[in-house]
Amino acid sequence: MDLIRIKNVDKRYKNGVTAIYDLNLAIEKGSFVFVIGSSGSGKSTLIKMLYREEKPTKGQVIVGGLDVAKLKNKKVYKLRRKLGIVFQDYRLLPKLTVYENVAFALECIGEKKDIIRTKVLKALEDVGLKNKVHEYPGNLSGGEQQRVAIARAIVNDPKLLLCDEPTGNLDPEKSMEIMKVLESINKSRGTTIIMATHDKEIVNRMKKQVITLKDGHLVKFKQKGTYVE
Amino acid sequence: MKLFRMLGRSIRDAIKSVIRNFSLSLASISCITITLIIVSVALIASFNVQNFTEAIEKDMTIVVFLENEANEDDVKKVEQEIKSISNVEKYTYQTKQEVKEKMQEESEVFNAVLDNWEDKDSPLKDTFQVKIKEITAIKNTAEKIEKIDKVSIVRYGEGMVDKMVKAFSSIQKITYGIVIALVIVTVFLIINTIKLTISARKREIGIMRLVGASNLTIKIPFIIEGMILGLFGSIVPVLVTTYGYLAFYEHFDGYLYSKLIQLIKPEPFIYQTSLIIVGIGILVGMIGSASAVKKYLKI
Numbered sequence: 001m002d003l004i005r006i007k008n009v010d011k012r013y014k015n016g017v018t019a020i021y022d023l024n025l026a027i028e029k030g031s032f033v034f035v036i037g038s039s040g041s042g043k044s045t046l047i048k049m050l051y052r053e054e055k056p057t058k059g060q061v062i063v064g065g066l067d068v069a070k071l072k073n074k075k076v077y078k079l080r081r082k083l084g085i086v087f088q089d090y091r092l093l094p095k096l097t098v099y100e101n102v103a104f105a106l107e108c109i110g111e112k113k114d115i116i117r118t119k120v121l122k123a124l125e126d127v128g129l130k131n132k133v134h135e136y137p138g139n140l141s142g143g144e145q146q147r148v149a150i151a152r153a154i155v156n157d158p159k160l161l162l163c164d165e166p167t168g169n170l171d172p173e174k175s176m177e178i179m180k181v182l183e184s185i186n187k188s189r190g191t192t193i194i195m196a197t198h199d200k201e202i203v204n205r206m207k208k209q210v211i212t213l214k215d216g217h218l219v220k221f222k223q224k225g226t227y228v229e
Numbered sequence: 230m231k232l233f234r235m236l237g238r239s240i241r242d243a244i245k246s247v248i249r250n251f252s253l254s255l256a257s258i259s260c261i262t263i264t265l266i267i268v269s270v271a272l273i274a275s276f277n278v279q280n281f282t283e284a285i286e287k288d289m290t291i292v293v294f295l296e297n298e299a300n301e302d303d304v305k306k307v308e309q310e311i312k313s314i315s316n317v318e319k320y321t322y323q324t325k326q327e328v329k330e331k332m333q334e335e336s337e338v339f340n341a342v343l344d345n346w347e348d349k350d351s352p353l354k355d356t357f358q359v360k361i362k363e364i365t366a367i368k369n370t371a372e373k374i375e376k377i378d379k380v381s382i383v384r385y386g387e388g389m390v391d392k393m394v395k396a397f398s399s400i401q402k403i404t405y406g407i408v409i410a411l412v413i414v415t416v417f418l419i420i421n422t423i424k425l426t427i428s429a430r431k432r433e434i435g436i437m438r439l440v441g442a443s444n445l446t447i448k449i450p451f452i453i454e455g456m457i458l459g460l461f462g463s464i465v466p467v468l469v470t471t472y473g474y475l476a477f478y479e480h481f482d483g484y485l486y487s488k489l490i491q492l493i494k495p496e497p498f499i500y501q502t503s504l505i506i507v508g509i510g511i512l513v514g515m516i517g518s519a520s521a522v523k524k525y526l527k528i
Binding site: 051073074076077078079080081085091093104105107108109110112152156 | 231234235238432433435436437438439440441442443444446526
């Protein structure tokens with residue numbers, strides 16, 4: 001079954017720039033997909049449309065049965081609860097501990113305290129940070145902070161994990177650590193992962209599905225692909 | 230259960246935010262305080278004006294003097310005609326004799342003078358005292374009564390009372406205007422306060438939206454914050470209203486200048502006014518914060 005279906009999508013920003021031209025895509029449940037392309041190719045726009053930060057100008061984007069383009073502002077939270085999002089800049093709250101940062105995601109949706117506890121500890125275990133539960137983000141390395149962000153993204157067991165350049169701020173070694181974490185989440189939890197990146201090394205080593213974008217056009221969608229300029 | 234959890238969180242966040250932005254919160258609270266003091270003075274004034282305007286209106290009577298030679302049959306006819314006028318609520322009839330006795334009771338001078346008068350040469354007249362339903366139509370009704378046979382003169386309390394009521398009502402309108410203007414200024418100040426607390430928590434709000442907090446969940450802490458500002462802002466005005474009015478009432482012994490202008494009794498009036506003031510404070514805070522949040526929540 002397809003988790004994501006994109007049909008004839010155009011995205012044109014208000015300033016006149018067109019980021020995506022006539023995009024058609026279907027992504028299966030449980031897959032691990034890289035979205036690659038140089039800056040300005042439309043990677044980020046594609047990711048943003050998947051979590052309804054941007055609306056497509058034309059066409060249909062369906063994520064887990066929800067028509068994102070038709071989703072009203074007030075109902076966006078329903079989509080957001082089905083997915084986790086990881087950014088290049090981690091977006092953690094500096095005044096909260098690791099545990100509190102991850103728990104925050106569940107508190108916001110009104111989860112019970114004891115359920116929050118079990119879920120948070122499980123997520124932190126999955127990213128290998130169980131021993132740093134009470135640290136503050138400022139005391140962690142970049143790689144560790146990103147793993148906290150991943151834990152926060154997966155704590156609610158989403159079907160889909162969107163990653164927008166998650167390794168952009170990290171050195172190659174830390175990047176590979178992050179990739180291992182993501183791969184294990186993909187395997188153990190069955191979470192579909194879509195990751196935008198321009199890191200050749202990672203794409204070539206992981207041998208996953210690859211969507212290549214260039215100037216807003218879909219160039220290639222390959223199983224077990226590599227990075228092509 | 231879920232609702233209570235969310236509410237508890239919201240209240241905690243709101244109180245934190247008031248403390249964190251203390252100086253700006255204080256500015257908003259003082260502005261609300263000043264506004265509400267003026268609002269409360271205006272409220273008390275306008276309730277009192279309304280109170281004695283109504284009292285005066287209730288007291289307005291048309292006095293109908295009959296002609297001297299009117300006999301019992303004529304009196305009955307006049308009575309029938311007065312009864313048939315739709316604006317008449319009730320009426321009482323007084324014979325010359327009764328009028329005389331009443332006047333004698335009221336004053337010793339009248340008592341001495343009137344004592345010697347026989348009924349036949351008495352200058353007094355039989356009268357009807359007519360109370361009417363609709364004060365605005367008093368002139369019309371008086372004219373109708375004047376046209377009835379055997380009626381000599383019709384008098385009603387025109388003039389001074391009328392002017393006084395009009396003056397008070399224009400004072401009332403002016404105070405309403407001032408109050409509305411002040412409330413609007415306060416709402417804007419609250420909007421700015423809440424905007425600042427929002428921008429201080431922009432990152433947090435962004436994350437809340439990403440992890441699927443509903444708009445309502447995000448809004449409620451800020452709305453509660455506005456309500457807290459309104460509540461704090463209404464403390465001083467409530468005290469001023471309560472003790473101020475009590476002192477005022479006692480100082481003037483319950484009426485102004487003449488017994489005609491009665492003040493409203495302090496209890497339960499001050500409690501009702503205090504409640505209204507607290508209500509306005511909270512409402513103003515709520516409206517201000519709700520409109521501030523609205524602009525920030527568009528995705």
